[in-house]
Amino acid sequence: MTDGRALIEYLGSIKFGESVLVEYSPEAPIPIIFRETIEFLLKKYNVLILDIFDTLHMIKEPLKIMGWDAEKLDKIDVVKAGGIINTGNIVKRIDISKDPAVYTLEFAEFMREYYATHRPTVLIALGIDKLIRLYTNEVTSFEIHIAGVMKKFLGERSRLSLYFANMALVPKETLYEWEEIVTRVFEITLKGKMKFVIKVKKSPNIEDHEKEFVISADELPLVKA
Structure with a gap:
């Protein structure tokens, strides 16, 4: 079995109720x-994207250049936080110029309502790292509220x-x-x-720790459209 197929099998073993942090470097694909x-x-689930500071747009445009049918992203529900470029089906806008305590509560309340009517849903959060730049003098307060939403x-x-x-x-x-x-x-x-290499740094299963999947360009795409 190739690492690509093994990765797809591994991803299929992740259970609902979990939260996954995907860490990457600026040069990662x-x-x-x-x-x-x-x-x-x-192919299996409802998807909701949290798009902070137009991060979804910055992902979509390179994919269009690569020839992928990126227009399918326009049908996916999106919570828009900051930024000026609308990508996807915007179902909620979050004003991040407010105090973090206010907009994180607003986001959490919306998500509770959304999850109640869209089961099961996979939330993909893009750009949470960029929010930190807004709070150079209040990082601790910001971290508390973001961590609170992640825990909730x-x-x-x-x-x-x-x-x-x-x-x-x-x-x-x-x-x-966050880890x-x-x-x-x-x-x-x-x-x-x-x-590129996907390394498991943390897992509920101890045997998964330090597991690596090495994916070559020859294996792409891993999932057929």
Whole structure:
């Protein structure tokens, strides 16, 4: 079995109620990772995207250039937080110019209502790392509220959350806290010019720790459209 097929099998073993942190470096092929994730999820589940500061647009456009039918993203429900470019089916707008205590509560209340009518749902959060730049003098307060939202839905069997985070933008202390909250942590890095590695840094299953999947360009796409 190739690592690509093994990865798809592994992803299928993740249970609803879990939260997964996907850590990546700035040079990692996140549009490709996102494409494979979306293709896999749309075959089985309802998907909701939290789009912070137009991160979804920055993923969609490279995929269009690569020839992927990125227009399918326009049908996916999106919670829009910050930014000026509308991508996807916007079902909620969050004003992040407000105090974090206000907009994180607003987001949590919306998500509770959404999960009640859309079961099961996979939430893909894009750009939470970029929010930190707004709070250079109030990072601690911001971290408390974001961590609170992450904890709130942990174990909720109607949902599964995937949080994508650029490690270069997240302070170590914040990253450590996020890693502690979630049930699984994946780290994505490049290996040479034609491969990327997905490493399991944390899992509920001890035997999964340090497991690596090495994916070559020849294996892509992993999931057929």
